[in-house]
Amino acid sequence: MRRCCTMLLASFTASVAACLxxxxxxxxxxxxxxxxxxxxxxxxxxxxxxxxxxxxxxxAPVCGDGQLDVGELCDGAAxxxxxxTDVDPMFRGGTxxxxxxxxxxxxxxxxxxxxxxxxxxxxVTAKAVTEGPYADMGAAIELFNAGAGAADLSGxxxxxxxxxxxxxxxxxxxxSTLAPxxxxxxxxxxxxxxxxxxxxxTLTLADGRGAPQDAVTFAVADAAASYCRLPDGxxxxxxxxxxxxxxxxxxxxxTCGDGALQPGEQCDGAAxxxxxxxxxxxxxGTxxxxxxxTFDTSQCGGQQLAVALNELESVDDRIELYxxxxxxxxxxxxxxxxxxxxxxYDPMADAEKLVFPAMTTLGAKQFLVVAKGMNPGEHPFGxxxxxxxxxxxxxxxxxxxxxxxxxxEAATSYCRLPDGPGGTWTVGCQPTFGxxxxxx
Numbered sequence: 001m002r003r004c005c006t007m008l009l010a011s012f013t014a015s016v017a018a019c020l021x022x023x024x025x026x027x028x029x030x031x032x033x034x035x036x037x038x039x040x041x042x043x044x045x046x047x048x049x050x051x052x053x054x055x056x057x058x059x060a061p062v063c064g065d066g067q068l069d070v071g072e073l074c075d076g077a078a079x080x081x082x083x084x085t086d087v088d089p090m091f092r093g094g095t096x097x098x099x100x101x102x103x104x105x106x107x108x109x110x111x112x113x114x115x116x117x118x119x120x121x122x123x124v125t126a127k128a129v130t131e132g133p134y135a136d137m138g139a140a141i142e143l144f145n146a147g148a149g150a151a152d153l154s155g156x157x158x159x160x161x162x163x164x165x166x167x168x169x170x171x172x173x174x175x176s177t178l179a180p181x182x183x184x185x186x187x188x189x190x191x192x193x194x195x196x197x198x199x200x201x202t203l204t205l206a207d208g209r210g211a212p213q214d215a216v217t218f219a220v221a222d223a224a225a226s227y228c229r230l231p232d233g234x235x236x237x238x239x240x241x242x243x244x245x246x247x248x249x250x251x252x253x254x255t256c257g258d259g260a261l262q263p264g265e266q267c268d269g270a271a272x273x274x275x276x277x278x279x280x281x282x283x284x285g286t287x288x289x290x291x292x293x294t295f296d297t298s299q300c301g302g303q304q305l306a307v308a309l310n311e312l313e314s315v316d317d318r319i320e321l322y323x324x325x326x327x328x329x330x331x332x333x334x335x336x337x338x339x340x341x342x343x344x345y346d347p348m349a350d351a352e353k354l355v356f357p358a359m360t361t362l363g364a365k366q367f368l369v370v371a372k373g374m375n376p377g378e379h380p381f382g383x384x385x386x387x388x389x390x391x392x393x394x395x396x397x398x399x400x401x402x403x404x405x406x407x408x409e410a411a412t413s414y415c416r417l418p419d420g421p422g423g424t425w426t427v428g429c430q431p432t433f434g435x436x437x438x439x440x
């Protein structure tokens with residue numbers, strides 16, 4: 001076997017390379033440039049990507065040899081630099097391990113309670129979306145995260161065949177995520193490789209390994225406009241009004257729009273049946289009627305009280321929000337800050353604030369945990385151990401909620417008991433970020 005080496009002389013720019021069988025001089029130079037080291041007869045060739053772990057080039061990955069081979073997520077103590085908090089930000093620490101198949105991580109020794117996502121099929125139309133942001137984009141399938149944690153959908157699969165044939169399966173691209181209480185809509189123009197055109201169809205949603213996560217069988221005639229779960233994420237399916245990317249609603253009765261209150265209608269135009277915001281428990285405000293002849297409570301003043309600061313701690317600087325209402329809340333443009341809000345507060349002068357990005361939604365009875373950091377959806381300020389104030393504002397800077405704590409009160413967990421705006425702030429709670437609060 002010929003020895004492969006490259007001599008790089010300081011006074012010359014040329015290099016001389018002789019290659020091992022199976023490698024060209026071009027590939028050898030490329031490997032040298034990337035690794036900064038030459039290869040030998042006795043050592044495997046190692047490529048170190050700038051953004052990932054070293055991968056050892058072998059004929060086939062060998063699980064259990066303690067080396068991270070191509071095709072392995074981990075191997076023994078070789079974890080690719082990952083920790084518990086890298087796998088799920090809800091973990092506070094602990095020891096990450098590698099599962100026996102080298103294809104997944106073992107988080108049994110991680111500490112903390114991770115928030116669990118629950119992604120389900122939520123709405124489908126077999127024909128086309130006719131209104132809203134997905135109009136004229138063909139058939140559509142909506143996913144909904146009914147869980148408390150964000151879901152990574154990278155590599156997940158969607159098909160109208162439970163066998164998931166490659167030519168009839170939509171694969172979600174890398175970095176596809178779905179926040180708690182949020183929706184994701186796949187339309188025909190996104191590249192759906194199948195059509196919903198039989199008498200009945202069965203949709204299957206599977207994770208990256210092909211394990212089924214949800215499925216629904218329906219008559220295509222029922223999905224001519226929309227077939228959906230009502231309410232979002234529930235077990236029951238029925239014909240619905242088209243609301244892709246928003247809360248599901250029942251199909252409007254045929255009499256809807258005539259201005260008269262008929263059976264099956266909550267309201268019709270100005271006919272509200274004598275109901276008010278206060279009567280619905282929404283506080284003061286103006287009750288209206290939606291085009292589907294259901295109550296529109298968006299102008300009821302009590303709505304804003306549904307979202308509250310719910311738990312915080314000053315070690316990792318986590319802040320939890322909770323939506324105690326029965327409708328998702330759009331947090332786009334809302335502000336989270338550690339400033340005390342008074343008449344002189346100027347959001348433009350507040351350099352250390354979080355402005356929630358577009359499409360941030362907090363689902364009904366769901367939690368949102370905001371970590372400290374500089375990424376979208378993270379807050380850049382710290383929570384002082386000696387005491388601090390946290391404020392949640394609407395885009396117009398009106399205060400939704402504000403809480404102050406004293407010395408060491410948030411060292412473990414400072415939380416509302418019970419969850420939501422009616423709860424009492426309590427010192428020494430058990431850390432339950434992303435889940436129901438628990439007392440000391």
